[in-house]
Amino acid sequence: MKHFSNRYIFIFSTVMVVAVATLLSLAATLLQPAQEKNLEIEKKKSMLESIRIPATRENTEELYDKYIKESFILDSKGELKEGVDAFNVILRNEQKKPLEEQTLPVFRATSDDGEKVIIIPVEGKGLWGPIYGFVSLRSDMNTIYGATFDHKGETPGLGAEINTPEFENMFFDKKLFENGKFVSVRVIKGGTDPGNPHGVDAISGGTITSKGLEKMLLDCLAKYNDYLLKNKI
Amino acid sequence: MNNQEREPIFSAKNIKLFTAPLGRDNPVTMQVLGICSALAVTVKLKPAIVMALSVTIVTALSNVVIAALRKYIPGRIRIIVQLVVIATMVILVDQFLKAYVFDVSKQLSVFVGLIITNCIIMGRLEAFAMGNKPWPSFIDGLGNGAGYGLILIIVAFFRELLGSGTIYGFPVMEKIGIYHTGYENNGMVILPPMALIFVGLIIWIQRSRDKSLIEK
Numbered sequence: 001m002k003h004f005s006n007r008y009i010f011i012f013s014t015v016m017v018v019a020v021a022t023l024l025s026l027a028a029t030l031l032q033p034a035q036e037k038n039l040e041i042e043k044k045k046s047m048l049e050s051i052r053i054p055a056t057r058e059n060t061e062e063l064y065d066k067y068i069k070e071s072f073i074l075d076s077k078g079e080l081k082e083g084v085d086a087f088n089v090i091l092r093n094e095q096k097k098p099l100e101e102q103t104l105p106v107f108r109a110t111s112d113d114g115e116k117v118i119i120i121p122v123e124g125k126g127l128w129g130p131i132y133g134f135v136s137l138r139s140d141m142n143t144i145y146g147a148t149f150d151h152k153g154e155t156p157g158l159g160a161e162i163n164t165p166e167f168e169n170m171f172f173d174k175k176l177f178e179n180g181k182f183v184s185v186r187v188i189k190g191g192t193d194p195g196n197p198h199g200v201d202a203i204s205g206g207t208i209t210s211k212g213l214e215k216m217l218l219d220c221l222a223k224y225n226d227y228l229l230k231n232k233i
Numbered sequence: 234m235n236n237q238e239r240e241p242i243f244s245a246k247n248i249k250l251f252t253a254p255l256g257r258d259n260p261v262t263m264q265v266l267g268i269c270s271a272l273a274v275t276v277k278l279k280p281a282i283v284m285a286l287s288v289t290i291v292t293a294l295s296n297v298v299i300a301a302l303r304k305y306i307p308g309r310i311r312i313i314v315q316l317v318v319i320a321t322m323v324i325l326v327d328q329f330l331k332a333y334v335f336d337v338s339k340q341l342s343v344f345v346g347l348i349i350t351n352c353i354i355m356g357r358l359e360a361f362a363m364g365n366k367p368w369p370s371f372i373d374g375l376g377n378g379a380g381y382g383l384i385l386i387i388v389a390f391f392r393e394l395l396g397s398g399t400i401y402g403f404p405v406m407e408k409i410g411i412y413h414t415g416y417e418n419n420g421m422v423i424l425p426p427m428a429l430i431f432v433g434l435i436i437w438i439q440r441s442r443d444k445s446l447i448e449k
Contacts, residue, residue: 004307012307016314020321027328034332042335057335157276157397157423205423 043087044068047119049148049168050134051111068119070108076100078227091123091220092130104223109136117145120224124216127208128153131162131216137176141232144185147171149213159209170200182225187214242368250372254380257446260353261384262436267353271385271432272425274344278401281389283341284348285382291322292354293374298322299362300370306363315358316349323348353381388431396422 004012041057044064048055055063071086076099086105094102107119116139123132133149147168154160161167174185175197183198187210192199202210260266267288274284295318299306306314327345330338338345348354357377362370393399398406398418406412421427440446 004309009307009310012305013310013313016317020317024321024324027325031328031332035328038331038335042339155276156274156280157393204420 046148046150047107047109047134050119050136050146051109051117052146053112067111068107068109072106072108074104074106074224074227076102076104076223076226078224078230089121091121091132095123099223102223104227106224106227111145115139115145120221122216122220124212124219126151126154126162126212127159127206128155131209131212133216135171135217135221137228141228142175142177144171144174144176151209154206154209157205159203159206161203161206162209162213167200167203170194174198174200176221176228180229182222182228184218184221185214187211247369247372250369251376251379254373254376255383256380256439257443259380259384259439260356260377261381261432262439263446264353264356266356267351267381268429268432270344270347270351271388272428273347275385275389275392275428275431276396276423278386278389278393280341280344281385282382283337284344285378285385287326287341287345288348288351288353288381289375289378291319291326291348292357292378293371295319295322295354296357296362296370296374297367299358300365300367303363303365311363312355312359315355319354319358320349351381353377384432384435387435388428391431392422392427395419396427 041060045055045057045060047068048060048063051067053063053067073081073084073086073089075081081103084103086107089103089105091105094104105121108116109119110116117136118141119134119136121132121134123130125131129152131149131151131154133147135147136145137143138145149162149168151160151162154162171185176182176184178198186192186199187202188196188199189202189207189210191201254260257263261268261271270284270288274280295315298318299315302314323345326348327338330341330345357374361373365373390400393401394405396419398404398412406416406418
């Protein structure tokens with residue numbers, strides 16, 4: 001192999017690093033608008049799925065404008081807040097703040113069967129990374145109308161099953177409250193009776209993701225406790 | 234030297250570069266490289282296929298880049314240079330997927346990043362691209378990516394069929410009504426160690442069919 005001087009090696013590595021850095025930052029900057037648009041569509045699509053409206057990437061924007069008419073933000077006491085658009089609230093950042101300072105987004109929608117529902121975003125931790133989703137509640141502010149979950153990097157076939165309809169559909173008509181007390185929905189290992197209003201089957205082989213999902217629902221929805229109790233019918 | 238330059242693009246030698254890794258010189262079953270990702274992405278067929286494609290693209294492109302630069306890369310820092318090239322390719326692929334094929338990017342999630350750690354790619358750069366021209370290196374990269382992908386897809390096919398009863402998400406077992414006979418999906422096949430057993434079976438079959446592959 002040819003011998004290179006130290007000087008050459010230094011120059012070579014400097015040029016390489018600068019060239020690679022330029023290339024990568026250029027790619028990141030140029031592709032950013034397209035990527036952000038994708039994320040926005042993805043979020044809207046998930047929200048539509050949580051109110052049981054199946055959407056494709058193409059008709060998401062149109063359906064979103066049709067069904068999801070209103071959004072607002074709350075504080076942890078359930079009082080209305082002003083300032084930011086609910087759609088732009090980044091849940092992960094909110095969760096780092098003390099509870100009193102957190103901003104809680106709510107979306108209002110009317111589903112195809114005329115049911116007025118609210119959509120609440122949730123976010124938590126799975127096994128490998130964040131898991132997130134949307135839960136929609138019927139106007140009694142207690143019964144789950146629909147739910148959709150997704151994940152950043154759970155294991156395919158195991159934890160990743162949380163984003164399948166088989167798993168999500170088990171949440172239909174589950175109840176958050178028992179005699180006016182918030183109990184959330186548990187993910188039960190080994191399966192549960194479908195009639196159990198506060199439990200769904202866990203994913204076999206995906207125990208940590210299932211437990212993370214349970215904690216996510218408990219943590220995120222409990223913050224809305226005051227608002228849900230005040231506004232229930 | 235002049236002789237080689239006039240070599241036809243699809244000479245027998247170049248075609249062999251592509252076909253050898255599919256069989257006799259398979260990176261997974263013969264060189265036993267890239268096993269870790271074979272465990273992770275073979276639960277379902279779809280991620281396995283996308284992973285196979287991405288690895289093929291990254292191996293081929295980084296092979297070309299390294300082969301083109303091979304005379305200028307100082308030997309003492311060549312491993313670092315190879316890693317930088319692979320990492321750059323993977324990040325670029327990831328960014329493009331996120332911008333233009335968002336669904337695929339979601340499907341692959343963490344595995345895109347894992348391509349960087351796939352020993353096959355670095356193995357090809359070090360063993361082939363450092364000493365060959367860009368075009369043969371490109372074919373070698375394609376061949377090795379395809380050889381890796383082939384094993385991935387075979388393993389994923391059986392794991393998905395036996396573990397979840399589906400093929401590419403299509404519920405085959407349910408459609409043929411086998412569940413009425415008391416058949417149940419084998420949950421163990423979904424667990425990572427079973428991927429190794431499948432790879433082992435493939436190695437066994439391959440070597441029992443071609444005895445010359447058995448190491449002395």
